[in-house]
Amino acid sequence: MNDRQAPFLIVAAHGERCALHLGDIVEVMETFTTYPIPNAPPCFLGVMNFHGSPVPVLDLAAFLHGTPPKGSGPILVLDHRIASLALRVDAVERILFDGREGVTDLEEDGFLGPPVSGAGDEIRLLLVERVVERLDVVLRAGTGSAASTGGAGPDSP
Amino acid sequence: MDMSQYKDLFISEVRGHLRGMNETIVALEAAPGDREGINTLFRMAHSIKGMAASMGYGAMTDLAHKMEDLMDQVRKGVFVFDAGSADLLLEGADLLTEMVRDVEAGGTGERDIQDLTGRLAGYIPRSPGARPPGETEDETGEFSPTREGEEGTNPALRLDTTLAEGADSFQTIRVRTEVLDTLINITGELITNKNTLTNISREMNAPILEGALVDLSRHLRELHDEVLKVRLMPFSAIADRLPRTVRDLAKKSGKEVTFRVTGKEIELDRGILEELSDPLIHILRNAIDHGLEHPADRLAAGKPVAGEISVEVRREKGRVTVTVADDGRGMDPARLVAAAVEKRLVRREEGALLDPRQALMLICLPGFSTAREVTDVSGRGVGMDAVRASLQSLGGSLDIESEPGRGSRFILSLPMTISIIQVLLVACGSMVVAFPVTKVLRTVDLKREAIISRGRRKMFLLGEEEIPLMSLHRLLGFRLHPLKCPSVPAVVVEMKGRLVGLVVDRFAGQQDVFVKPLGRPLNRMRGLSGAAILGDGHVVFILDPANLV
Numbered sequence: 001m002n003d004r005q006a007p008f009l010i011v012a013a014h015g016e017r018c019a020l021h022l023g024d025i026v027e028v029m030e031t032f033t034t035y036p037i038p039n040a041p042p043c044f045l046g047v048m049n050f051h052g053s054p055v056p057v058l059d060l061a062a063f064l065h066g067t068p069p070k071g072s073g074p075i076l077v078l079d080h081r082i083a084s085l086a087l088r089v090d091a092v093e094r095i096l097f098d099g100r101e102g103v104t105d106l107e108e109d110g111f112l113g114p115p116v117s118g119a120g121d122e123i124r125l126l127l128v129e130r131v132v133e134r135l136d137v138v139l140r141a142g143t144g145s146a147a148s149t150g151g152a153g154p155d156s157p
Numbered sequence: 158m159d160m161s162q163y164k165d166l167f168i169s170e171v172r173g174h175l176r177g178m179n180e181t182i183v184a185l186e187a188a189p190g191d192r193e194g195i196n197t198l199f200r201m202a203h204s205i206k207g208m209a210a211s212m213g214y215g216a217m218t219d220l221a222h223k224m225e226d227l228m229d230q231v232r233k234g235v236f237v238f239d240a241g242s243a244d245l246l247l248e249g250a251d252l253l254t255e256m257v258r259d260v261e262a263g264g265t266g267e268r269d270i271q272d273l274t275g276r277l278a279g280y281i282p283r284s285p286g287a288r289p290p291g292e293t294e295d296e297t298g299e300f301s302p303t304r305e306g307e308e309g310t311n312p313a314l315r316l317d318t319t320l321a322e323g324a325d326s327f328q329t330i331r332v333r334t335e336v337l338d339t340l341i342n343i344t345g346e347l348i349t350n351k352n353t354l355t356n357i358s359r360e361m362n363a364p365i366l367e368g369a370l371v372d373l374s375r376h377l378r379e380l381h382d383e384v385l386k387v388r389l390m391p392f393s394a395i396a397d398r399l400p401r402t403v404r405d406l407a408k409k410s411g412k413e414v415t416f417r418v419t420g421k422e423i424e425l426d427r428g429i430l431e432e433l434s435d436p437l438i439h440i441l442r443n444a445i446d447h448g449l450e451h452p453a454d455r456l457a458a459g460k461p462v463a464g465e466i467s468v469e470v471r472r473e474k475g476r477v478t479v480t481v482a483d484d485g486r487g488m489d490p491a492r493l494v495a496a497a498v499e500k501r502l503v504r505r506e507e508g509a510l511l512d513p514r515q516a517l518m519l520i521c522l523p524g525f526s527t528a529r530e531v532t533d534v535s536g537r538g539v540g541m542d543a544v545r546a547s548l549q550s551l552g553g554s555l556d557i558e559s560e561p562g563r564g565s566r567f568i569l570s571l572p573m574t575i576s577i578i579q580v581l582l583v584a585c586g587s588m589v590v591a592f593p594v595t596k597v598l599r600t601v602d603l604k605r606e607a608i609i610s611r612g613r614r615k616m617f618l619l620g621e622e623e624i625p626l627m628s629l630h631r632l633l634g635f636r637l638h639p640l641k642c643p644s645v646p647a648v649v650v651e652m653k654g655r656l657v658g659l660v661v662d663r664f665a666g667q668q669d670v671f672v673k674p675l676g677r678p679l680n681r682m683r684g685l686s687g688a689a690i691l692g693d694g695h696v697v698f699i700l701d702p703a704n705l706v
Contacts, residue, residue: 035696036588038633039682047679047688047696052346054688054696056679084676135678142683 008096008116010123011076011089014061018126019096019116020076027077028092032057041138045069045088050077057086063131064111083132101125167212168261169331171253174201176397178250182243183400187415189238198246199228205253214266217256223277224249236282245277247401334427337388341576344377344384345671348577351377352668352692381669385574389424392470392479395434396421402438403466406445413452413463414445420470425477426574429551433479433571436544440481440567441466443541448485448565458562460484472573476595479569488559490516497525517557518654521545549703550686551575552593554651576672580689580699582665583648586635589665591689591699596650600664603645617658619649629659632684632705650702659702672699 008019009028027050034046034057043062047054055077059069070088077086102114102125111134113125178201185194206221224246231238252273256266351373358366396418407414425433449455449464456462469480490513497503497519503511511519519525523542545555552572559565572578572595580591581600601617608626609616615626626647630637647658670689679685684705685698 033694037679037682038588038590038685038698040634047698049690049694049696052349052673052690054673054675054679054690080676083678085678132678136681139678140681140683 005101006097006099006118008099008101008125009076010093010096011060011074012091012093013089014065014067015090016061016064017093017123018112019099019123020126020128021101022095024079024082024128025076026079029075029077029086032075032086039142043069045071048086050086053080053084055084055086057088058131058135060087060089060126078128082128083135085132085135163212164260167208168257171205171208171257174205175250175254175257177201179247179401180397182246182250183404183416185238186240186243186404195228195232195238199225199232202228209266214256214260216267216270217253220249220253220256220270220274223274227277227280239282241282242280245273245280248273249277332387337384337427340384341388342671344381345577347377348381348669348671349690349692352670353694354692356692381577385426385577388426388428388574390427390430391421392418392423392425392430392477393421394427395430395437396468396470399437399441399468403441403445406442410445410449411451412445412449414449415463415465416467417465418468418470423470423472423477424573425571426576428575429553429571429573432547432551433569436547436569437468437479437481439541439544440569441468444481444483444485444565444567448483448487450486454486477571477573479571480566481569482564482566484564487561487564488517488520488557489561490559493517493519497522500524514557515654517559518555520557521555546704549701552578552595552686554703577669578672578699579667580670581648581667582691582697583629583646583661584663584665585629585633585661588633588635589691589695589697590629590633591670591697592648592650592702593686593699594667596700596702598649598651598656601647601649601658603647603658605643605645608645617647619656619658622656624649624656624658626658626660629661632659652703652706657702670697670699 007022009022009025010017010019032048034048037044037047037056040046040056043059045057045059047056057075061067062069070090073088073090074092075086075088076092078084096116096118099116099118101116111127111130113127115122115124178198181194181198181201185191185198188194202221202225206218206225209217209221227242227245230236231242236242252268252270256268259268260266351370354366354373355370358370399418400416403414403416444466445464449466450458450460452462455464465482465484467480467482469482471478471480490511494503494508494511494516498505498508502519502522502525508516521541521544523540525540525542548555548569548571552575554570556568556570557565558568579594581594581597582589582591599619601619603617603626607617609618609623611623616623617626618624626645628637629648645660646662646664647660649656649658651657668691670691672687672689674680674687675682675685684701686701687699689697689699691697
């Protein structure tokens with residue numbers, strides 16, 4: 001049973017909207033520079049210098065849907081207690097102050113949880129912990145490829 | 158009187174005594190006539206009793222009192238210190254450790270001590286009254302217990318007394334370890350900032366700024382050296398509990414072990430010491446469980462019944478080596494190769510090419526084990542592959558020497574510090590990556606004609622040895638680009654026990670960097686030991702060559 005409530009941050013990635021707990025995000029950045037990560041899968045845009053700490057940037061749409069990664073768009077830096085990770089999304093739409101998280105079916109796979117009540121349209125919660133768990137598995141297995149890192153050195157949008 | 162303000166001091170001091178107690182009990186078991194050891198043990202129990210009484214921890218006081226009484230009997234020659242008394246006192250030390258943990262967590266330290274105190278009070282050795290040869294009773298003893306009514310010793314008062322005893326006491330203070338971590342982090346960030354300023358200075362071509370930066374660099378190096386010194390801790394911080402561990406493991410295995418540690422005073426960074434403990438205990442477990450023979454087998458082999466295990470620590474050119482040696486059955490390289498082939502960890506033809514040293518390193522391959530049965534001592538958890546991986550993540554390495562019938566030596570080589578290191582920067586495709594200088598055996602710039610083809614493999618001669626060449630591009634997951642320059646730069650490193658030349662695009666200099674640990678999820682990736690921020694803000698990954706493949 002989940003009992004965390006608003007505020008949520010509503011974001012868009014590959015035409016799909018999803019919600020994240022605002023408290024899980026420490027900063028939203030509009031511009032960033034990344035450097036390649038050896039042997040990382042294509043959904044990683046690279047690693048950025050986030051106030052002196054190396055933080056990898058994951059293209060959320062590429063991770064969820066396997067679309068080609070994009071080098072621009074806002075990025076959400078997660079609280080380091082969750083993971084040392086930033087998510088690139090297509091847009092940050094709004095903050096939802098009065099929504100409520102539904103019950104996540106722990107038996108069900110997938111990275112999107114139940115709809116967030118009070119969000120109007122059906123907006124599902126991004127299950128960040130599952131995303132990170134999946135990345136753990138992928139990176140431990142070393143399934144990266146040559147094209148994975150965005151290729152051409154320091155990359156500024 | 159509110160004693161809570163003295164709790165940290167109490168916990169720290171009692172833990173110090175308990176560490177010493179474990180070590181002394183095990184040492185006394187081997188040398189029961191050691192008068193100094195007997196007095197020390199008595200004194201430690203007495204001190205714990207006094208401190209616990211002053212803090213109002215009743216159960217702890219009573220238990221320590223009974224341990225003190227037992228040692229008093231030994232001290233007065235009523236009976237000789239034997240294995241039975243050692244077992245009881247170790248049990249007491251364990252229970253006291255548990256009580257201290259409870260106090261630290263905010264509890265009262267209360268535990269059921271009746272059974273143990275009863276056994277301590279009623280202890281009758283197998284040969285009461287027997288004294289070690291050459292010993293005479295010492296009525297006065299080295300240490301006089303306090304008289305009734307004087308035994309409560311307030312740790313805070315004792316600290317004041319210590320301060321009053323001599324001015325030297327003002328030269329040492331207790332510092333929380335978090336403060337030391339913060340100090341090294343700030344120093345690391347300053348080094349990154351200095352590298353940034355150096356970059357700017359180069360671009361501006363400003364001699365005054367360059368001069369100031371030379372001074373800044375010197376001061377930073379001094380600061381770095383001093384901060385590192387503060388973080389150094391003696392090896393004894395982890396070694397003092399090893400005798401107890403070895404004793405317990407030996408008892409479980411039904412083996413007799415003589416154990417010694419030398420070089421306990423040698424210092425390492427506390428971060429390294431923390432990480433070293435588990436691998437070291439794993440190697441000791443293996444030595445007891447698989448290395449040493451059972452007493453009957455040792456006798457049959459003409460060896461003393463008790464096996465010998467030693468841990469020797471030495472400092473060598475900015476690195477520290479820890480050697481764990483045993484005089485057990487040793488390992489047969491040919492048998493290891495056969496086992497690895499059977500388990501399909503190496504191909505038969507590859508196995509035939511391994512020299513004895515490389516064959517011994519096969520035990521570090523994941524999934525390799527020649528133990529016929531999994532025992533309670535060694536367990537079925539991490540193997541030597543995890544030991545080697547831990548050492549490599551610390552910037553260290555593992556070497557193994559062994560002789561069938563005569564024993565084995567595990568040589569752990571470690572840097573003295575890990576936070577701020579010197580790296581060799583190399584360009585590789587679109588990336589700049591860093592090798593810790595300690596991992597680089599040498600760099601070479603090979604003329605094309607110096608490259609030898611062996612089938613599909615490219616080799617070069619280093620001295621008289623043919624060294625394989627591998628592309629760092631390929632290892633890092635980039636497409637190969639044909640090299641057009643007349644020479645081929647390569648970094649010679651050790652990978653899986655073999656020397657390998659890693660071909661790079663160019664060398665990009667050496668510098669000190671502050672190693673930033675990789676958080677989750679990047680810390681799952683093999684071959685990366687951390688990252689660093691260069692002066693221009695670039696993030697570079699620090700490679701762990703041994704785990705790149």
